[in-house]
Amino acid sequence: MATSGLAAATAGSVKLSCPKQRSTRPRGLLGPAHPARGRALVWTAAAAAGSTVRGGVGDKGVYDASVPREQVEIARSLNAWVEENMLPLLTPVDSAWQPHDFLPCSAGGDEADAMAAFTEGVAELRAAAAGVPDELLVCLVGNMVTEEALPTYQSMGNRSEGLADDTGVDALPWARWLRGWTAEENRHGDLLNRYLYLCGRVDMRQVETTVHHLLRNGMEMLVPKSPYHSLIYGAFQERATFISHGHTARLAGQHGDRTLAKICGVIAADERRHEAGYTMASAKLFELDPDGMVCALAYVMRGKVTMPGQLMSDGARDDGDDLFARFSAVAQRAGVYSASDYGDLVEHFVRRWRVAELATGLSGEGRRAQDYLCGLAPKIRRMEELAQQRTARSEPIEARFSWIYSRPVILG
Ligand SMILES: [Fe+2]
Numbered sequence: 135m136a137t138s139g140l141a142a143a144t145a146g147s148v149k150l151s152c153p154k155q156r157s158t159r160p161r162g163l164l165g166p167a168h169p170a171r172g173r174a175l176v177w178t179a180a181a182a183a184g185s186t187v188r189g190g191v192g193d194k195g196v197y198d199a200s201v202p203r204e205q206v207e208i209a210r211s212l213n214a215w216v217e218e219n220m221l222p223l224l225t226p227v228d229s230a231w232q233p234h235d236f237l238p239c240s241a242g243g244d245e246a247d248a249m250a251a252f253t254e255g256v257a258e259l260r261a262a263a264a265g266v267p268d269e270l271l272v273c274l275v276g277n278m279v280t281e282e283a284l285p286t287y288q289s290m291g292n293r294s295e296g297l298a299d300d301t302g303v304d305a306l307p308w309a310r311w312l313r314g315w316t317a318e319e320n321r322h323g324d325l326l327n328r329y330l331y332l333c334g335r336v337d338m339r340q341v342e343t344t345v346h347h348l349l350r351n352g353m354e355m356l357v358p359k360s361p362y363h364s365l366i367y368g369a370f371q372e373r374a375t376f377i378s379h380g381h382t383a384r385l386a387g388q389h390g391d392r393t394l395a396k397i398c399g400v401i402a403a404d405e406r407r408h409e410a411g412y413t414m415a416s417a418k419l420f421e422l423d424p425d426g427m428v429c430a431l432a433y434v435m436r437g438k439v440t441m442p443g444q445l446m447s448d449g450a451r452d453d454g455d456d457l458f459a460r461f462s463a464v465a466q467r468a469g470v471y472s473a474s475d476y477g478d479l480v481e482h483f484v485r486r487w488r489v490a491e492l493a494t495g496l497s498g499e500g501r502r503a504q505d506y507l508c509g510l511a512p513k514i515r516r517m518e519e520l521a522q523q524r525t526a527r528s529e530p531i532e533a534r535f536s537w538i539y540s541r542p543v544i545l546g
Pocket residue numbers: 135136319372375404405408409
């Protein structure tokens with residue numbers, strides 16, 4: 135996981151809020167935000183459905199910290215299944231890639247030779263990076279910052295009852311998955327960070343300050359202890375990051391930076407494996423508890439969840455600016471992650487988990503959740519069309535990012 139930050143959403147007129155000031159606005163899962171052009175472009179699933187947030191747990195629009203015990207037990211009962219089906223998805227350390235594999239050489243052989251190879255490698259990296267446009271750099275920084283907040287996401291996993299690594303060295307398969315996943319994810323932020331540092335195109339101190347702020351600000355979870363919500367959220371986030379890093383790889387290649395294309399490509403491949411794990415686990419839970427899972431999925435899609443990078447700030451402004459919303463708007467325009475991707479994501483998971491085919495074992499609430507989910511993707515697409523029409527009619531606006539020395543970038 136650790137996704138590109140893709141999306142705060144707002145309702146009514148947009149008020150860009152400072153991350154330090156908690157907003158009461160509805161927030162959605164993985165839908166792009168649009169910071170400030172006339173009326174708000176609202177991409178939350180909640181807005182698409184015209185509904186208010188309604189809890190799957192507690193049913194009051196606010197989460198209940200407690201989780202039904204049977205859900206925890208069902209998640210725990212999957213340990214043998216995780217051993218057999220999920221742990222093999224993790225790459226053994228001996229055959230895993232490391233950040234150094236994609237960066238100028240600074241290891242092995244004679245020290246003088248290594249220094250010469252390093253100097254030459256840095257020069258080549260910088261020459262290729264010179265052609266990367268500013269909007270792609272902004273997307274890259276936003277994705278890197280989000281990846282670097284990994285400690286937040288690991289602690290999130292350890293908050294999920296039935297999945298947590300209770301001792302820090304737990305031998306249970308869920309705990310081993312969580313540690314192995316974290317170890318693989320850790321390379322993503324490292325690799326992107328080092329590329330950005332070496333390329334010389336960004337103000338690294340501003341980037342580092344943003345990481346620092348994001349870690350301090352944290353991430354608001356929907357139902358923090360629920361294994362169902364955590365696994366659904368993990369599946370969505372991994373797929374969103376796979377899409378985002380994959381698009382960045384393609385765009386980097388088009389602009390002549392093959393090193394960056396490889397870097398983003400190898401990270402995207404990791405995200406794909408992780409997505410497979412969380413998606414399979416969720417599918418298994420749909421088999422075992424269709425009613426609990428369809429309610430959990432609807433609850434997650436109805437919003438009230440922050441994106442991993444949503445509380446990012448560079449500390450450079452104190453005027454209610456929402457850095458995450460600006461970053462998301464650039465990602466939308468650059469084609470790194472768009473509203474269309476969000477619609478595809480929803481459609482993909484509703485189909486993959488066979489939501490429309492669920493029949494037996496659904497409560498009244500489960501059936502309502504099923505109806506809502508089956509109609510969601512078309513509603514998102516209609517909203518996307520309307521938003522595109524509005525965008526086409528309005529004047530482009532610029533934003534400046536401290537990450538790239540305050541050079542202006544057009545927002546989407
Ligand atoms: Fe991942």
